[in-house]
Amino acid sequence: MTAQAEIERAEETETMTVREAIRMALREELQRDEDVYLMGEDVGKFGGVLEVTGGLWEEFGDERVRDTPISEAGFIGAATGAAATGTRPVAELMFSDFMGVSMEQIMNQMAKMRYMFGGKTEMPVTVRTTEGGGMGAASQHSGTVHAWIAHFPGLKAVAPGTAAAAKGLTKAAVRSNDPVFVFENKMIYEQQGEVPTDEEFTVPLGEAAVEREGEDVTVVATQRLVGESLQTADSLADDVSVEVIDVRSLYPLDTETIADSVRKTGRLVVADESPLSYGVHAEIVSRVQEEAFFSLDAPIQRIGTPDTHMPFSPPLEQEVLPDGDDVREAIKLIT
Amino acid sequence: MADYTLETEEGRREALRRMLTIREFDSTAGDYFADGEIPGFVHLYIGEEAVGVGACAALEPDDYIASTHRGHGHCIAKGLDPKLMMAELFGKQDGYCNGKGGSMHIADVDSGMLGANGIVGAGPPLATGAALSIDYDDREQVAVGFLGDGAVAQGQVHEAINLAATWDLPAVFVVENNRYGEGTPVEEQHNVDDLSDTAGAYDIPGVTVDGMDVTAVAEAIEEARKHARAGDGPTIVEAETYRYRGHYEGDEQPYRDEDEIEKWKEQDPIDRFSDLLIDRGELTEEELEELRTEIEAEIEEAIEYAQDAPLPDPSEAYEDMFAEMPPEIERFASQARADGGSLGGDRR
Ligand SMILES: Cc1ncc(C[n+]2csc(CCOP(=O)(O)OP(=O)(O)O)c2C)c(N)n1
Numbered sequence: 001m002t003a004q005a006e007i008e009r010a011e012e013t014e015t016m017t018v019r020e021a022i023r024m025a026l027r028e029e030l031q032r033d034e035d036v037y038l039m040g041e042d043v044g045k046f047g048g049v050l051e052v053t054g055g056l057w058e059e060f061g062d063e064r065v066r067d068t069p070i071s072e073a074g075f076i077g078a079a080t081g082a083a084a085t086g087t088r089p090v091a092e093l094m095f096s097d098f099m100g101v102s103m104e105q106i107m108n109q110m111a112k113m114r115y116m117f118g119g120k121t122e123m124p125v126t127v128r129t130t131e132g133g134g135m136g137a138a139s140q141h142s143g144t145v146h147a148w149i150a151h152f153p154g155l156k157a158v159a160p161g162t163a164a165a166a167k168g169l170t171k172a173a174v175r176s177n178d179p180v181f182v183f184e185n186k187m188i189y190e191q192q193g194e195v196p197t198d199e200e201f202t203v204p205l206g207e208a209a210v211e212r213e214g215e216d217v218t219v220v221a222t223q224r225l226v227g228e229s230l231q232t233a234d235s236l237a238d239d240v241s242v243e244v245i246d247v248r249s250l251y252p253l254d255t256e257t258i259a260d261s262v263r264k265t266g267r268l269v270v271a272d273e274s275p276l277s278y279g280v281h282a283e284i285v286s287r288v289q290e291e292a293f294f295s296l297d298a299p300i301q302r303i304g305t306p307d308t309h310m311p312f313s314p315p316l317e318q319e320v321l322p323d324g325d326d327v328r329e330a331i332k333l334i335t
Numbered sequence: 336m337a338d339y340t341l342e343t344e345e346g347r348r349e350a351l352r353r354m355l356t357i358r359e360f361d362s363t364a365g366d367y368f369a370d371g372e373i374p375g376f377v378h379l380y381i382g383e384e385a386v387g388v389g390a391c392a393a394l395e396p397d398d399y400i401a402s403t404h405r406g407h408g409h410c411i412a413k414g415l416d417p418k419l420m421m422a423e424l425f426g427k428q429d430g431y432c433n434g435k436g437g438s439m440h441i442a443d444v445d446s447g448m449l450g451a452n453g454i455v456g457a458g459p460p461l462a463t464g465a466a467l468s469i470d471y472d473d474r475e476q477v478a479v480g481f482l483g484d485g486a487v488a489q490g491q492v493h494e495a496i497n498l499a500a501t502w503d504l505p506a507v508f509v510v511e512n513n514r515y516g517e518g519t520p521v522e523e524q525h526n527v528d529d530l531s532d533t534a535g536a537y538d539i540p541g542v543t544v545d546g547m548d549v550t551a552v553a554e555a556i557e558e559a560r561k562h563a564r565a566g567d568g569p570t571i572v573e574a575e576t577y578r579y580r581g582h583y584e585g586d587e588q589p590y591r592d593e594d595e596i597e598k599w600k601e602q603d604p605i606d607r608f609s610d611l612l613i614d615r616g617e618l619t620e621e622e623l624e625e626l627r628t629e630i631e632a633e634i635e636e637a638i639e640y641a642q643d644a645p646l647p648d649p650s651e652a653y654e655d656m657f658a659e660m661p662p663e664i665e666r667f668a669s670q671a672r673a674d675g676g677s678l679g680g681d682r683r
Contacts, residue, residue, distance in 0.1 A: 037471065063471065069501055074460055074494025081464020081478075084444060085399060087471050089464075104491060108454050109461060117442040117450060118433030119655035154656055177658035206661060252661035 003209040003246065007164060010196030019189040021163040022052050022128075022182075025170035026090065028199045030060050033088065036174055039066040039075055040092030040128075049094055050130055050186055072102035076127065080110040083125035083179070090174055093129040096183065097143040110179050111154030125180075126173045131159075132185040132224060132273055133310035133321045142310035142317075144272075146183040146222075147279035150250040156205055159183040161226025161246040163193030168203025169248060176205060183250075185223035185273070206252035210261065214243035217267040217331050220258055220284055222247045225271040225303070228324030236328065240335045247272075250280060258284065259291035266297035269330045273322055276304040301330035338414050341392050341553045344617050350392050350549055351612065354384040354605050355627060357408045359634045360417050361580075364407065364424055364438070367638065368584045373424050377438045380408030382579035385604035386511050387412035389552025389574070390479060393560055399447045399465040399478040401458035403511075404439050405578075406451025409481060413448050415441070421637040427644035434647045435655065447476075455516075456489025458482060459508055463495040466504035466569075477505040477563045479556070485516020487530050496569060500537035505563035507556060510573040511546065517582045518590035531573040539569055546574030547602040550611075576604075650674075 007013060016024070029036050038053060044067040047054030057065040068075040072093060079089040093099060099106070106127075114123050133142040150157040156178050160166040166184070173180035203209075211226060212233055219242055221229040226246045233242035243261050247253070262268050268288055272280045281302040288300065303326045311317050339349035361379040368377045380387065383405070391400070391412035402409040410420055415431065423430025424438050431441050442450035449465060452458050462480030469476045486492055487510055499506040510530050514521050527533065534541025540562065544551045552574050559570035577599040581588045612618035650671035653664050660668065 066502075069494070069497055071494035071498060073491035074463065074498040077457070077460020077491060077495060078464035078467050078498055081401070081449065081461035082467040082471070083464070084449060084461070085465040085468040085478075087468040089467075104454060104457060105460055109452075109457055113442075113450065114657070115655045116432055116436045116440045117444065117655075118431065118435050120432070120442065121444045122658060156657070156661075205659075252663055255662070 003211045007194050012197045013194040014197050016195050018163045018166045018191050019052055021167035021195045022170050025167045029174040035088045037064045038090045039068050041070055041094050043092050072098050076102035077105035079125050080105055083123050084121045088124045090126040095141045096129040096131045096145045097140050122177045123179045124177045128182045130184050130186045132187050134187040138312035139309035144274040147274050149181045156180045157250040159222050161223050163195045165248050167195050172202040172205055187224050206249045208248055208254035208257040209246045211246050212244040214241040216241045218243045218261040218265045219269045220245045221271040229327050232324040232328045255287045262288050262292045263295045266295050267334050269301045271303040271327050275307045277307050298334035338396050350388050353388045355630050357384045357411045359630050363634050365584050375437050376583045378405040378583050379580045380405050383576045385549035386546045386574040386576050389549040390556045392553045393556035398476045401449040401462040401480045402451045403481050410441050417637040418640045421641040422644045425641040428647040429644040456486040456492045459492045459495035462506050463499045466506035470504050477560050479507045481509045484512040484521045499569040500539050503568040506569040507559040508571045512573055513576050513578040531571050534571040541571040543573040546576030547604045549608050
């Protein structure tokens with residue numbers, strides 16, 4: 001479905017930032033379900049280092065919004081054990097770069113317990129984390145690692161590109177009985193959008209959204225690159241008609257919406273901030289060539305981070321960080 | 336009320352029964368592994384029976400335990416059914432994990448058993464998490480995390496204990512110091528003499544007990560359970576014990592000599608406990624023999640059950656990944672179903 005239709009279907013919407021949309025989602029889920037609670041480093045009184053959980057501790061108290069020691073393996077492991085024993089933790093991993101510290105509990109426990117136990121446990125855990133360059137935060141606080149999780153069997157991964165998607169996906173993640181990672185690009189926390197205020201509004205896992213309809217080329221984008229691609233599409237509107245899809249859910253991935261679009265346009269640009277090799281781009285390209293190979297009229301283009309870490313110095317960071325200009329060049333190359 | 340407690344004659348007999356069952360289960364599993372009927376690897380608990388049984392005797396049936404790669408003993412101590420365990424070891428559909436876990440991952444969350452674990456030191460964070468659920472829901476349980484002496488060196492173990500300690504969670508951490516981590520002696524892995532000394536760093540109680548004495552273990556865990564239930568947080572209980580067999584079956588054990596093993600066998604936990612019961616007049620030699628015969632038959636039955644149980648259908652490989660199966664997996668699953676479960680179907 002198109003994102004516009006989704007918004008139009010909602011009875012009421014409000015303009016808010018991605019940060020506010022996520023906070024709204026968390027607040028609503030905390031209110032809706034007593035089993036849900038938040039945990040992480042400085043999520044409580046401090047309000048989260050990127051201020052996403054601000055105000056929730058005051059509203060819900062120590063039991064529901066829990067500050068943890070600085071121990072990613074410990075609390076991601078505890079969230080895993082807690083999810084297996086009847087509660088629904090939502091853990092915040094301050095920066096996705098710290099995921100390696102807790103990777104054992106993610107890979108070998110959280111992802112595998114249901115399967116190894118023959119289906120005898122639920123795993124309703126949500127992990128929220130921040131990704132992305134653009135802040136001059138340098139390599140250890142700017143990584144985009146969502147391909148690790150999307151690649152690893154037993155885990156689900158979502159990555160919103162708009163405020164509405166941020167709210168809807170966060171709520172769907174919390175309600176899911178599977179482990180879901182929500183990858184929030186830190187550069188879009190201030191991005192505004194129309195968000196349904198309905199408490200039952202969710203974005204189902206595994207559904208992409210057509211954010212802008214077009215005829216000549218499809219841009220499949222994630223996170224920050226959704227907004228940048230929309231702007232690029234607007235700026236090119238006189239010359240070329242660009243369709244922009246927000247992938248939203250990395251795993252499961254909505255192959256159908258993407259393939260349908262490519263069948264219509266015959267051209268594809270995949271734009272995702274993660275490193276180019278062996279990742280999200282490759283997966284989307286593979287699926288399109290499996291499903292819509294004969295519809296392709298031009299080579300598929302990939303926009304991403306050129307297999308570097310995110311450097312510190314602004315000119316270096318801007319050099320490697322993919323943006324709307326890269327999308328524009330890619331579109332021009334194939335139209 | 337616990338399933339069994341060392342405070343009653345009946346409970347003590349049940350504890351002895353479970354220790355004997357563990358030994359018989361494990362030596363039989365060792366035999367069938369040697370014969371090639373059990374795939375993978377198995378780590379036997381023989382010699383350490385007093386720790387698992389002592390600990391579980393002090394627990395309530397709905398308390399949680401998170402186990403280690405040496406988990407058969409914990410399962411039996413917790414009351415899991417040897418038949419379903421053996422079927423799991425044989426990779427059968429009727430095993431506890433439908434053949435998806437095997438020896439190193441037997442689990443039954445409904446019985447409070449959060450899994451044996453193939454990762455050294457991974458159980459304590461899960462126990463902390465179970466204690467978090469208990470605390471969050473104001474339930475009357477505790478969660479016990481078992482770990483080996485080698486696992487004490489793992490970073491995530493420290494994090495798990497620290498988290499449980501700072502949040503006063505109802506957890507107990509049981510260090511089974513069986514003197515070796517694979518082939519490396521405990522002295523070469525840690526600088527402290529008593530592994531319970533680390534408790535000081537968390538400002539929680541730490542005790543070291545004779546792990547060959549089921550009563551001593553049970554008393555320590557009971558104390559730790561009370562402490563945890565009172566809202567005072569976790570305890571580290573170190574149980575000094577010994578594994579008679581190699582690290583895994585097939586281990587040639589160049590790292591230790593037979594004398595050392597024989598010396599520990601003089602403290603055998605089953606002999607010590609049965610002697611005690613006989614001395615007290617609670618058990619006769621004949622009854623002990625009868626018990627052994629009964630258990631041998633029970634384990635033999637478990638073997639027959641496991642051998643006769645069906646192997647999983649290949650299409651089962653696609654089940655249980657998620658609560659909601661994504662299309663990515665569904666396409667393989669439906670293909671396998673269409674193939675009628677024949678092996679080696681088209682992967683696409
Ligand atoms: C993280 C990790 N590192 C290494 C191993 C390999 N390994 C399996 S058991 C074991 C020894 C564990 O020793 P200890 O914790 O003392 O337990 P024990 O075998 O004595 O019961 C090792 C190193 C593993 N499974 N996981």
